[in-house]
Amino acid sequence: MQIQNFSTQDFSLWDRFYRAHFFNSLSGFKSLTLVGTLNLQGQPNLALFSNIVHLGADPALVGFINRPLAAASHTLSNLEATGSFTCNLVPAGLEEKAHQTSAKYASDQDEFDAVGLQHQWEEGIQAPFVKESFVKYALEWVETIPIRHNGTFLVIGQVVKVLVPQNLVGKDGFINLTKAATMTSLGIDGYSLPGPLSRYAYAKPDRPVEILRL
């Protein structure tokens, strides 16, 4: 296997599309998530994000990286205006529609309608869920942290509602997303379905690795 070795001076010679594909895929598989919002006029918006992080369980905080404002969808302005957004995991079969939400639709065009996904409304949540998604959660906007080096943002929300199929949640709270055929994302435009899941017991220095039965 021939290993290539790239350094900063190589990166600077690449065109911007090559560089974007390379570095978006380099950091590995990500969470394929459709983010639903409303603007103050009640217009729904749906946009695809993959740079999602778990920040903490108590309070339950999730963050995502939003592009610089000039390139951004309406997601950020909407969730800051209403204080609410939903995250909808994408199951196998829905990845084409999810991908299509990334097209630059006119601001008065609802991406749900454009790509053929249904809105799901839940009491007290001022943002639409994706009905076709199996695992989804609503968040209250907590904070937007600017990342000064490149104009991106870390957007933080607190989870206030979770909708999840009962058979996915284990006795210890673990959600086995493979049972819902949840997809993962690679780079700007790659999608893959993770195979069977392995879990290991809490690691200790003086004990060999132990597989957990699922």
Add this chain to the structure above:
Amino acid sequence: MQIQNFSTQDFSLWDRFYRAHFFNSLSGFKSLTLVGTLNLQGQPNLALFSNIVHLGADPALVGFINRPLAAASHTLSNLEATGSFTCNLVPAGLEEKAHQTSAKYASDQDEFDAVGLQHQWEEGIQAPFVKESFVKYALEWVETIPIRHNGTFLVIGQVVKVLVPQNLVGKDGFINLTKAATMTSLGIDGYSLPGPLSRYAYAKPDRPVEILRL
């Protein structure tokens, strides 16, 4: 399929382990990454992270979420001291050793040795790579952003070197990690191998979704 509907008051009734498993897995599949560092005495450290984000391609910035200082490994203090760290994607077969690095080894114990992984040194990089990893990159530390709501940190680095098998990199720069059997992470202790990859062409409002040939 019975859907469960959980709200904030439910979360507060759960024990902390249930809550940790639940929310760590809820936000979806993540990048399974071993982070290598050195302390100022030259002692290597290796720790497993999964909350990794791509921040931008020019400059090439990657971020990861670090736990609160009291619970953290030595990764953060090491990379702030030397200014350098490596990220090593975990291929299938290495996930048990990767998991075992999360055990709380004594501070003078090198996790590479403890779990049976080899150091790989590259000129100009003051941090060890994992020799057994196929896709890996070195970063210069850029900034640590504190997240005040729960004491975690967003640690940002700039990619300065990439080691990647030649046959993984497409003509457009996309790195097909499935060819290197790169694993993905779910929750605190779940691991899965993504299956075949699909890619779609740049989406436009007036055009149907188009599959890219790989």
